[in-house]
Every structure is written in structure tokens, then in C-alpha cells.
Amino acid sequence: MHTPSSNLVGWGYYAPERVVTNDDLAQVMDTSDEWIRTRSGIRERRYASDGVHTSTMSIAAAQQALEKANLSADDLDLILISSSSPDYLTPPVSSQVQHGLGASCGAMQIVVGCTGFVYALVTAQQFIATGAYQTILVVGAELISRWLNFEDRSTAVLFGDGAGAVILQATEEKCGVLGHVLGSDGAGAEHIIVPAGGIAEPPSAENVAAGRTSIKMNGREVFKFATRVMGRALMEALSQAQLSPDDIDLFIPHQANARIIEYAAQQLNLPMDKVVVNVDRYGNTSAASVPLALCEALDAGRVRPGDTLALVAFGAGLTWAAAIFQLGLHIPALQTTTEEEIFSA
Numbered sequence: 001m002h003t004p005s006s007n008l009v010g011w012g013y014y015a016p017e018r019v020v021t022n023d024d025l026a027q028v029m030d031t032s033d034e035w036i037r038t039r040s041g042i043r044e045r046r047y048a049s050d051g052v053h054t055s056t057m058s059i060a061a062a063q064q065a066l067e068k069a070n071l072s073a074d075d076l077d078l079i080l081i082s083s084s085s086p087d088y089l090t091p092p093v094s095s096q097v098q099h100g101l102g103a104s105c106g107a108m109q110i111v112v113g114c115t116g117f118v119y120a121l122v123t124a125q126q127f128i129a130t131g132a133y134q135t136i137l138v139v140g141a142e143l144i145s146r147w148l149n150f151e152d153r154s155t156a157v158l159f160g161d162g163a164g165a166v167i168l169q170a171t172e173e174k175c176g177v178l179g180h181v182l183g184s185d186g187a188g189a190e191h192i193i194v195p196a197g198g199i200a201e202p203p204s205a206e207n208v209a210a211g212r213t214s215i216k217m218n219g220r221e222v223f224k225f226a227t228r229v230m231g232r233a234l235m236e237a238l239s240q241a242q243l244s245p246d247d248i249d250l251f252i253p254h255q256a257n258a259r260i261i262e263y264a265a266q267q268l269n270l271p272m273d274k275v276v277v278n279v280d281r282y283g284n285t286s287a288a289s290v291p292l293a294l295c296e297a298l299d300a301g302r303v304r305p306g307d308t309l310a311l312v313a314f315g316a317g318l319t320w321a322a323a324i325f326q327l328g329l330h331i332p333a334l335q336t337t338t339e340e341e342i343f344s345a
């Protein structure tokens, strides 16, 4: 029997309205636009306003994705939300999103740091390939600004908030995830960590005051790790898909640092016009970064039906993941976008 593939039929994203520039940060900490731009490529990021949560951002992105796909929440068979900054430690944010959308299917939160969306996408594909489910919503959403320690300039300047969503639907056509790598090396756990607030070190007045309930990162170690794993993971995923870097139409890397993205593109010999970069406008939005970049590329008409996308991410764990994702030939929402663009040009 033919194994069903996954077609990407809908997408949507939520970027908070509040723009925080490097100069804004320089007002509250000892940093400068020049330092942040040259080290990371970031110019500005978005911070969610009071009253906005990871669940609300996810719901907004998911509603857009449903609309694009011409589907309703009732059509969903499963909801996967990748987030490391859920509204609560428990309940899982996935159930809040399920309820908020008015869906009645199962829902699960996938916590794999910045790598979470690629893990979730690959997981969704497995449920479709087995025939268990037909239509799956996959979201990456993070609200990290409320977790930042503004006294730790080396980490605080890098992160931002946002959410991106896609809908995968079973199809007989050969598309979806053609090759993937999921990696983890817990030996590097301390390099990106929120030390307190969990079971190992429950929250207390002391650890809150010491900034231990905020995210801490060893930037240099993460930089070395990222440049080591990104190219290798992508080559492995490409070889599984029996493709080469020349077959990639668009490279959509995790948006943590422009220098890391450029290094990965060089390793694969990919020209920068085949690479999506929006880290300058959003900073590192963790699990939201790959879907935000993917959705913007889809909206901008940078992606055509049948295109082969290379997604790669790395982050806390330490973890990494790569997926070679081929779009189907029949994506009504993409055709509409493209026609609209042609007529408005």
C-alpha cells in the first residue's frame, strides 16, 4: 500500500506589534546597536504586550493557517505545539490552543528548545505516514521576553517573541518530509538553561532575585556547536532524501545569528538568495523562528508548489534537527498568493 505524504496546505504567523530596537535596549543596559548588529545581525525584535501569551499568539497564527487552508478547527485530527515558554508549566499550552480554536482533537506540547518546530513537523509527518491522521496543525510559539534578565546583556539582546503555524494534510502525491535528522546531546545541557523554576531548583525569592529563573546562555559554546552541527545535519537529511545541496530551492535555518546562517550556507555552497534571513527583524524567537521564516517566505512568493525546502535548527538540550521538505504541486493557498502578487505587481 502507498504511504501517504504530507502536503503543506496552510500557514500563518503572529508577530507582536511592539518593536524593540537595539537602541531601545541600549537605554536599559550597557550595549549598543553596533555591538548587537555586528555580532548577531539583529536590528530589532518584537516583544508581546501584557495580556498576550504563548497560547494567544499560537491561536492567532493557527487561525490564519486554517483560513489559508480553507479548513475549520473541526477538521484537525491533531495539534502539535512546540514551545519552551508555555503559559504554565502545567497544563500544556497545546490544550489551551485546542480549546481556544474550538477543536476537539488531541493536542500535545513538544518541548525541544529552538529545535522544537522541526521536531514537531517530523512528528506530524509520522502520524500522517502511518495513516493515523489526515490533518495536523503544527505550531512553533515562544514568548521569551518575559524570561529575560535585562542585567545579562550577553543573552537578553538576542531573543524575541512570535509564533508560526502550518497545516499538514495527507496526500497521495510524493511530498512532505523526504529526509530528516533529529539530534540530541544532553552533555551540553548547561549551555542554554533556565536554572531555577523547575524541579531541580524550585522557584524561591532568592533564585528569582539572582536571575536564576531567567534564560542563561554560553554564547561562545553555542556558536561553536551550531556551526558544527548545522551543515552536517543538513547533509545527512539530504542524503536520506537522495538529494544534493543543488536541489535545495530555499534554505530556512533557525534564526539565531546571521553569522551562523551565513556559515551554514557557505558549507552547503548555497547562494544567499536561496536563504531566508529575518533574524534582523525578529531576533531569536526559538521554536517560532523556523515557522516565522517559512511563513514569511510563503507570503512573499519566494516558494512555489513543488519546491524543495531545507529546514534546520539547533538549540537547548543541546539539540539539532534538519528536514528536507518538498511542497506538493497542489496548494490552493499558494496559487492564490502567487496570482494576487502577479496582478498587484
Ligand SMILES: CC(C)(COP(=O)(O)OP(=O)(O)OC[C@H]1O[C@@H](n2cnc3c(N)ncnc32)[C@H](O)[C@@H]1OP(=O)(O)O)[C@@H](O)C(=O)NCCC(=O)NCCS
Residues within 6 Å of the ligand: 030, 031, 032, 035, 036, 039, 040, 114, 153, 154, 155, 157, 192, 217, 218, 219, 220, 222, 223, 226, 256, 257, 260, 284, 314, 315, 316
Ligand atoms: C552571543 C554572541 C552574539 C556573542 O558574540 P561573541 O563574538 O561570541 O562575543 P563574546 O561572548 O566573545 O563577548 C565579547 C565581549 O562583548 C561583551 N558583550 C557581551 N554582550 C554584549 C552586549 N550585548 N553589548 C556589548 N557588549 C557585550 C562581552 O562582555 C565580552 O567582553 P569582554 O571581551 O570584555 O569580556 C555569539 O556568541 C552567539 O551568537 N552565539 C550563539 C548564540 C546562539 O545562537 N544562540 C541560540 C540558541 S538557540
